[in-house]
Amino acid sequence: xxxxxxxxxxxxxxxxxxxxxxxxxxxxxxxxxxxxxxxxxxxxxxxxxxxxxxxxxxxxxxxxxxxxxxxxxxxxxxxxxxxxxxxxxxxxxxxxxxxxxxxxxxxxxxxxxxxxxxxxxxxxxxxxxxxxxxxxxxxxxxxxxxxxxxxxxxxxxxxxxxxxxxxxxxxxxxxxxxxxxxxxxxxxxxxxxxxxxxxxxxxxxxxxxxxxxxxxxxxxxxxxxxxxxxxxxxxxxxxxxxxxxxxxxxxxxxxxxxxxxxxxxxxxxxxxxxxxxxxxxxxxxxxxxxxxxxxxxxxxxxxxxxxxxxxxxxxxxxxxxxxxxxxxxxxxxxxxxxxxxxxxxxxxxxxxxxxxxxxxxxxxxxxxxxxxxxxxxxxxxxxxxxxxxxxxxxxxxxxxxxxxxxxxxxxxxxxxxxxxxxxxxxxxxxxxxxxxxxxxxxxxxxxxxxxxxxxxxxxxxxxxxxxxxxxxxxxxxxxxxxxxxxxxxxxxxxxxxxxxxxxxxxxxxx
Amino acid sequence: xxxxxxxxxxxxxxxxxxxxxxxxxxxxxxxxxxxxxxxxxxxxxxxxxxxxxxxxxxxxxxxxxxxxxxxxxxxxxxxxxxxxxxxxxxxxxxxxxxxxxxxxxxxxxxxxxxxxxxxxxxxxxxxxxxxxxxxxxxxxxxxxxxxxxxxxxxxxxxxxxxxxxxxxxxxxxxxxxxxxxxxxxxxxxxxxxxxxxxxxxxxxxxxxxxxxxxxxxxxxxxxxxxxxxxxxxxxxxxxxxxxxxxxxxxxxxxxxxxxxxxxxxxxxxxxxxxxxxxxxxxxxxxxxxxxxxxxxxxxxxxxxxxxxxxxxx
Numbered sequence: 001x002x003x004x005x006x007x008x009x010x011x012x013x014x015x016x017x018x019x020x021x022x023x024x025x026x027x028x029x030x031x032x033x034x035x036x037x038x039x040x041x042x043x044x045x046x047x048x049x050x051x052x053x054x055x056x057x058x059x060x061x062x063x064x065x066x067x068x069x070x071x072x073x074x075x076x077x078x079x080x081x082x083x084x085x086x087x088x089x090x091x092x093x094x095x096x097x098x099x100x101x102x103x104x105x106x107x108x109x110x111x112x113x114x115x116x117x118x119x120x121x122x123x124x125x126x127x128x129x130x131x132x133x134x135x136x137x138x139x140x141x142x143x144x145x146x147x148x149x150x151x152x153x154x155x156x157x158x159x160x161x162x163x164x165x166x167x168x169x170x171x172x173x174x175x176x177x178x179x180x181x182x183x184x185x186x187x188x189x190x191x192x193x194x195x196x197x198x199x200x201x202x203x204x205x206x207x208x209x210x211x212x213x214x215x216x217x218x219x220x221x222x223x224x225x226x227x228x229x230x231x232x233x234x235x236x237x238x239x240x241x242x243x244x245x246x247x248x249x250x251x252x253x254x255x256x257x258x259x260x261x262x263x264x265x266x267x268x269x270x271x272x273x274x275x276x277x278x279x280x281x282x283x284x285x286x287x288x289x290x291x292x293x294x295x296x297x298x299x300x301x302x303x304x305x306x307x308x309x310x311x312x313x314x315x316x317x318x319x320x321x322x323x324x325x326x327x328x329x330x331x332x333x334x335x336x337x338x339x340x341x342x343x344x345x346x347x348x349x350x351x352x353x354x355x356x357x358x359x360x361x362x363x364x365x366x367x368x369x370x371x372x373x374x375x376x377x378x379x380x381x382x383x384x385x386x387x388x389x390x391x392x393x394x395x396x397x398x399x400x401x402x403x404x405x406x407x408x409x410x411x412x413x414x415x416x417x418x419x420x421x422x423x424x425x426x427x428x429x430x431x432x433x434x435x436x437x438x439x440x441x442x443x444x445x446x447x448x449x450x451x452x453x454x455x456x457x458x459x460x461x462x463x464x465x466x467x468x469x470x471x472x473x474x475x476x477x478x479x480x481x482x483x484x485x486x487x488x489x490x491x492x493x494x495x496x497x498x499x500x501x502x503x504x505x506x507x508x509x510x
Numbered sequence: 511x512x513x514x515x516x517x518x519x520x521x522x523x524x525x526x527x528x529x530x531x532x533x534x535x536x537x538x539x540x541x542x543x544x545x546x547x548x549x550x551x552x553x554x555x556x557x558x559x560x561x562x563x564x565x566x567x568x569x570x571x572x573x574x575x576x577x578x579x580x581x582x583x584x585x586x587x588x589x590x591x592x593x594x595x596x597x598x599x600x601x602x603x604x605x606x607x608x609x610x611x612x613x614x615x616x617x618x619x620x621x622x623x624x625x626x627x628x629x630x631x632x633x634x635x636x637x638x639x640x641x642x643x644x645x646x647x648x649x650x651x652x653x654x655x656x657x658x659x660x661x662x663x664x665x666x667x668x669x670x671x672x673x674x675x676x677x678x679x680x681x682x683x684x685x686x687x688x689x690x691x692x693x694x695x696x697x698x699x700x701x702x703x704x705x706x707x708x709x710x711x712x713x714x715x716x717x718x719x720x721x722x723x724x725x726x727x728x729x730x731x732x733x734x735x736x737x738x739x740x741x742x743x744x745x746x747x748x749x750x751x752x753x754x755x756x757x758x759x760x761x762x763x764x765x766x767x768x769x770x771x772x773x774x775x776x777x778x779x780x781x782x783x784x785x786x787x788x789x790x791x792x793x794x795x796x797x798x799x800x801x802x803x804x805x806x807x808x809x810x811x812x813x814x815x816x817x818x819x820x821x822x823x
Contacts, residue, residue, distance in 0.1 A: 052698075052820065073701030088699040090692030092809050093685075101689045102700030104682040111682050152700075 001028045002064075003191045004049075004080075004160050009058035011044055018044040020215045022058070026160065031182060031192045033202040033223075035235055036212035037430035038400050042195045043085070045212070046162050050082045051075045062160065081153025085164040085195075087145050091138035095131055095148050096120060099155050116155075123154045127185060143174040150181070161185065163194040167201060168428055171289045172456055179205040197235070197430040199228045200459075211235055236432050243439045248466055251279035252314070254450040255300070255419050259309035262299055268292040270299065271474040272309070277419065282441070282451040284465030285476070286458065287494055289424075292474040293454045294336055297423040300452060301333040302326025327356060332417030334408055336424045336454075338401070342408045345397035350378040352396045353411050381410035386436070402433030409440050420444050423454045438464060458487055472496045478505035517776045524656040526775070528664055529730065531761075531768035533558070535667040536722025537746035538753065538760040539674055540586075543715035545750055546678065547708045548691040548813040552608025553593050555743030556615030557586045557716050558723030559736065563619035565724025566734040567626055569636040579663065579724050586720020587713040589615050594712040598705055601817030612743070620736040633733040639663060661729045663721070668761075670718070675757040687711060691811035694818040704818055719743070745797065752801050754808040763800075770796050 004026040011019040018041045026032055036042045047053045049060055054070040061067070062078040075082075089098050100116045120133055129147045137145060146166065153161055163182075167175040182192055182205060196202050202209055203223060211219040211234045219234045233239050253276050260273040270292050277283050287293055298304055299311065305321035313329055326333075335341035343352045354363045354374045363374050378392045385406045390399055399407065405425070412420065422441060426434040441464055445451050454471075455461050461468055468485050470477040470493035477493045478501045493501050517523050537554055544551040551557075561582035568578040589611055596607045627634055639661040648658035678684035686707060689697050694704035722742075727734050745767060753759035770793035778786045 071701075072698065076701045082699065084695075084699065086695075088693065088696035090689050090696055091812060092692050093689065097685055097689075098696070100682075101685050101697065102682075102702045106683045106686060106702070108682050110680055111685065156700075 002026070003028050003062065004193075005061040006045070006049060007059045007061070009045060009048055009055050009060075011041075011048060011053060011055050017215050019048070019055075022212070022215070022217050024210055024217065026191050026193060028191050029186050029189055030208065031186050031194070031206050032208045032210060033206035034193055034195045034210050034212060035197065035199075035202050035231060036195075037197055037235055037432060038402060040212040040235075041215040042212055043164055044215075046082065046164060046193070046195060049075070050080060050162065076156050076158075079157060079159040081156055081158025081161045083146065083149045083153060083161065083163045083166060085166075085168055087149055089137045089145060089148060092136065094134050094136055095140075095151075096133040098137055098148060099133075099152050103156060120151065120155060123151055127154065127181060127188070129181065142169050143171075143177070146170065146174075146178065159190060161190055161192045163192065165195050165197075167196070167198065173288060175201065199231055199235075199431065202231065203228055213237055232431050235430075240431050240435055242435050242463060243442055245282075245442060245464060245466075248280050248282075248445060250281040250466065251448065253277070254279050254314060255452070256312040256315070257300075257309070258312065260296075260299065260306045260311060261308040262295055262304060262306050268295060269474050270295050270306075273471075273474070273476050275469060275476055275479070277450040277452055279418070279450050280445060280448045281466040282445050282453050282464050283479070284461035284468040284482070285452065285454045285471050286461045286468060286490055287456060287471035289456050291471045293423065293456075293471050295474075296471065297333075297336060297421055297452075297454050300326075300419075301331055301335075301421050324359070327415075330416075330418035332412035332415060332420045332449075334405075334412060334420070334422040334425050336427070338404055338408055343396045343404060346395055348393050349382075349390050349396050349399075349407065350375045350392045353378045353381060353407070356411065357415060377414065381407060381414060385410040385440075402429045402436075405429060405433065405437060409437060413440060413444060416447075417444070418449055420449050420451045421454070422451060424456065425453070426455075426457065426460060434460075458490060461490070462487075468493075470494045470498075470501075477501050480504045513780045514777075517773065517780075521652060521655045523772055523776060524652075525659065526772040527765060527768045528656065528660055529768075530771050531764040532661075532664045532667045532729070533722040533725045533742055534746060534749065534764035534767060535671065535761060536718050536725065537743060538749045538764055539667075539670055539757060540715040540718035540722065541746050541750045542753065542755060542757060542760055543674070543687075543718070544590075544712050545811060545814055546691045546755060547687050547704075547711040548694065548811055548816060548818075549594070549597055549708060549712055550604040550608060550815050551590075551593060551712065551715060551719075552605060552747065553589055553611030553615060553716070554608075554719045554746055555739055555741070556612035556619075557589045557719040558726075558739045558743050560589060560615040560619040561586050561720030561723030562727045562738060563623050563723075563734050564720070566636060566727035567622065569728060570626070570634060575637075575639055575728055578728050579721055582720040582724030583717035584720075586723070587717040589720075590713040590716025591709070593716065594709040597817070598708045598712070601819065604815050616736065616739075623734055623736070633735050635733040636728070638732045639729040663725050663729055667725075671757050671761045678757065688811075691813055694813055698818075698820065708818070719746075722746075745794075748797060748801055751805045751808055752797075754804070755811060766800060767793055767797055 002025055006022060006024040009019050009022045022045055034042050048055045051070055051072040051074060059066050062080060067078055068074050096117060099120055104111060117133055124131060129151055131144055131147050166178055186192055206223050209221050209223055210217055213235060255277040257273050257275045260270055263269040268290055285293060299306055302321060302323040302325060310317055318325055318329060358364055363370055375392050382390050387403050387406045389403055425437050441451055453464055462482060465482050467479045467481055469479045477498045480501050484504050489500060537558060541551055541554055564585040565578040565582035568581040569575055593607055593611050596602045597604050641659050642662050644658035648654050678688060686697060686702055690704045690707050697704040723739060726738055731738060749760060749763040752763040774789040774792040778789045
């Protein structure tokens with residue numbers, strides 16, 4: 001049975017066409033993936049369906065009846081629920097209050113809290129979405145917040161559920177749990193659309209894939225009848241090849257961590273971390289997020305000095321452990337959260353480019369900023385790194401994630417760092433952008449830099465690293481050469497079973 | 511010491527506390543409403559002045575007292591509408607708009623006043639609200655004499671505290687209002703228009719401010735003069751923070767401030783050799799102290815002062 005039908009939807013924003021003649025249908029009990037790169041028009045399309053935007057042309061039908069355009073209320077009534085990428089929750093209110101808002105007539109003199117609580121508990125049990133109704137949302141983890149969002153939709157009796165990049169903020173494990181829940185919901189008769197640009201989750205979780213590119217539907221495939229490779233090509237519009245790593249020639253030890261400990265700063269603590277990073281190699285640190293990798297990245301890039309142990313730079317303890325000295329010592333940093341730590345959204349692109357090295361004679365002299373040189377440098381980065389949509393004087397906030405990352409990479413690489421700390425460098429990026437980032441990282445390694453790659457993406461670590469260590473509970477496993485690694489072994493290491501890794505490392509040392 | 515005990519044990523002192531607190535209760539509830547939906551309303555000082563004038567003018571030109579109170583509310587709501595249009599759909603700075611409204615409303619109030627009574631040198635008076643003794647209850651010694659021998663607007667203010675608390679915490683509308691102050695995007699996602707909710711609430715809150723002003727002319731001073739609000743509006747803004755945006759605590763804050771004020775008034779007359787200005791400062795100094803102690807754990811509405819535009823974060 002056809003529960004949802006979008007017909008010839010067209011939407012323009014000024015001169016930009018976000019969606020052009022898009023048609024799409026959804027059957028009962030089906031999960032479809034809406035696949036496309038950032039900017040392909042996926043979110044716009046779903047916003048039209050949900051009534052946040054009004055389409056310039058085309059119709060939306062739910063169970064045969066046409067939805068009036070631009071009315072979220074009507075979409076909700078018709079049984080469409082939306083789980084937004086940025087959660088639409090109020091942190092100071094309780095879970096129950098968040099779920100209840102807007103579900104009763106506003107002019108009732110008394111809310112039926114007891115009834116609402118019962119209904120929420122029933123839904124929670126039926127779909128295995130456990131959450132405490134009286135907890136404040138601010139106390140919940142990201143995964144729990146998402147459960148609340150889904151419950152909110154279900155509470156409104158949604159029969160069609162739309163999830164906008166549901167895994168963007170989740171850890172790999174949380175994502176698996178989410179897809180299991182979605183399967184369960186489909187089995188119980190709900191129909192789902194999830195938006196994604198991650199090929200592996202599209203392949204594993206959907207029945208059918210609709211590929212969007214440049215605002216148009218370019219292909220539709222039954223998931224079992226397609227492959228990651230085909231989808232990647234359809235999505236990007238050309239064959240995308242992630243770059244191949246060629247064996248490197250590691251040089252001297254650039255950076256060494258000896259029994260590093262650090263408590264509580266900006267994440268999980270480190271409890272005795274040992275590693276060696278050579279010139280011209282990439283050391284991959286893999287782990288489920290929350291095991292201390294944020295702290296490790298911060299420590300290495302100079303944000304916090306260690307509580308115990310030593311961080312040796314070319315065999316010596318640095319005189320002072322702070323960010324300016326780290327930068328001066330040739331440590332480049334690609335931060336995990338580029339919006340919070342990598343760029344200042346409301347400042348100009350050129351200001352963001354020079355901010356880290358404003359005291360460098362290239363960019364300032366006698367306390368005066370050399371704007372000409374700064375803008376020149378920015379221009380070069382935009383050109384050399386193919387940063388699209390950026391202008392030297394424009395606010396950096398306007399860039400897409402991929403382009404902002406290219407700019408940050410350009411900024412860091414321009415300084416010619418000997419050590420590069422890359423934390424989750426491809427998080428949230430689409431396939432084309434990931435390939436670009438990987439290429440640059442391999443290039444830096446080729447030029448003799450030591451790259452410390454901190455990532456939770458198995459494919460990424462396997463593709464880029466020369467040696468791999470797992471981070472578990474603030475400790476690093478023994479290092480194994482990537483040739484000896486496979487998904488199963490890395491999985492074991494991430495789970496804390498290091499026996500095989502120890503053998504390999506031992507054999508390697510001999 | 512005996513002097514202080516005498517003051518504290520007099521019925522007149524505690525009666526005055528409730529009387530002084532009344533305009534503050536109206537004003538604080540008004541600010542609280544606006545801020546609960548995420549909009550700061552610094553227009554309060556001017557809106558109270560305008561309400562005081564309009565209430566007085568209505569009665570002066572022959573309307574009855576309740577009519578005066580209602581008109582003050584309507585006048586306040588109109589300035590609320592102006593503030594709402596500027597800050598909600600247009601998304602202008604709430605500080606600047608609020609201060610502008612304060613300046614505009616107070617000058618406008620004086621202008622209208624002068625149009626009505628061009629020549630009078632001393633402000634004309636009206637017949638004010640009289641204390642309304644609740645039969646039976648007002649005869650309970652002390653407590654009854656204090657609580658049940660007030661003017662009608664004071665009873666109304668106390669009832670409003672309960673009504674507003676019920677509305678915010680027990681009704682679907684109240685939940686939607688609180689949600690609007692926390693995350694208007696979430697309200698929109700549930701199919702309620704946060705823009706109209708904000709505009710309506712700001713108007714209601716400003717109506718309360720206007721009525722608070724009218725209490726001054728219709729139950730306290732019996733006449734209008736342009737400086738009569740004397741910072742009461744600003745006190746209300748501070749009291750809302752003190753109250754952590756909760757109506758019950760707002761009442762508590764208003765009473766506390768009124769207590770200091772009534773106390774210092776009486777202290778002035780019995781303590782000699784201390785300049786009276788020092789006593790005048792007392793309630794403000796103590797309010798700041800109370801604010802410091804109470805407001806540190808306050809839960810600020812997360813979307814306070816953030817304009818809402820659909821599709822933008």
